[in-house]
Amino acid sequence: MLGETGTFVEKSILGLNNKSRPIKGKRKGFGWVTISKEAQIRKNYILTVYKNMIRRCYQKDNREYKNYGGRGIKVDENWIGWGDGYRRFLIWAIKSGCKQGLTIDRIDNEKSYTPDNCCFVSMADNVRYRRNTVITMTLAKELRKQFLEEHEKTGISKNKFTVLMAKQLNIAHPTLQACMYNITWKE
Numbered sequence: 209m210l211g212e213t214g215t216f217v218e219k220s221i222l223g224l225n226n227k228s229r230p231i232k233g234k235r236k237g238f239g240w241v242t243i244s245k246e247a248q249i250r251k252n253y254i255l256t257v258y259k260n261m262i263r264r265c266y267q268k269d270n271r272e273y274k275n276y277g278g279r280g281i282k283v284d285e286n287w288i289g290w291g292d293g294y295r296r297f298l299i300w301a302i303k304s305g306c307k308q309g310l311t312i313d314r315i316d317n318e319k320s321y322t323p324d325n326c327c328f329v330s331m332a333d334n335v336r337y338r339r340n341t342v343i344t345m346t347l348a349k350e351l352r353k354q355f356l357e358e359h360e361k362t363g364i365s366k367n368k369f370t371v372l373m374a375k376q377l378n379i380a381h382p383t384l385q386a387c388m389y390n391i392t393w394k395e
Contacts, residue, residue, distance in 0.1 A: 253308045254301045258287075258294055261312060261321055281314075284322040304328055348387045355388065 264276040265283050287297040300323050306312075310328040312321070319325045355369050370388045374381040386392040 250302075250307060251298070254298055254306055255294075257301065257306065257312050258297050262288075265321070280320075282320040284320065287321070301328070348392075351384075351388065352390075 261283060263270045264272040265281055266277055267273060268277070270277075287293050287300075301312075304327060306328045310330060312326055313329045314321060315325050315327060351373060354373075355364075355366060358364050358369060359366075366388055367385075370385050371381060373379075374384045377384070383392075
């Protein structure tokens with residue numbers, strides 16, 4: 209199966225490095241497959257996504273465990289394990305459009321990581337749909353307008369305004385900062 213670069217096949221992405229190595233193909237004998245640098249970067253990124261997903265759900269000492277494994281969120285049993293489990297996840301991730309800059313997202317935040325409940329989205333979209341996010345587009349517009357008014361009157365910096373408003377509205381500072389700097393909730 210050719211990838212988007214046209215330089216690798218499904219078998220080759222499951223363990224080869226950037227060097228050409230023989231792999232047994234459907235034809236008699238061996239063929240040579242070279243993984244492009246882009247494909248290797250993508251494979252490494254998917255491995256990072258996979259490891260982080262497993263850690264959030266199963267490592268009790270992981271700082272995110274309380275929001276995932278601690279709430280009963282698990283990883284599909286077909287994706288568990290470094291052999292076949294990771295291979296199945298890798299193939300699913302490639303077919304689902306995983307690339308650097310996207311993050312895995314559960315469509316229903318109360319359900320586990322499964323092929324039917326996961327997709328890849330931008331970080332901005334992922335932040336927007338978290339359980340604890342309380343910012344709406346209307347609130348984002350109001351906050352930006354309020355900042356401009358306060359800045360004209362008092363000269364307050366955007367960062368100081370964001371810190372004060374985050375405390376007042378009980379919103380995580382990074383979430384509000386992403387809103388104020390027009391990273392999320394763009395107009």
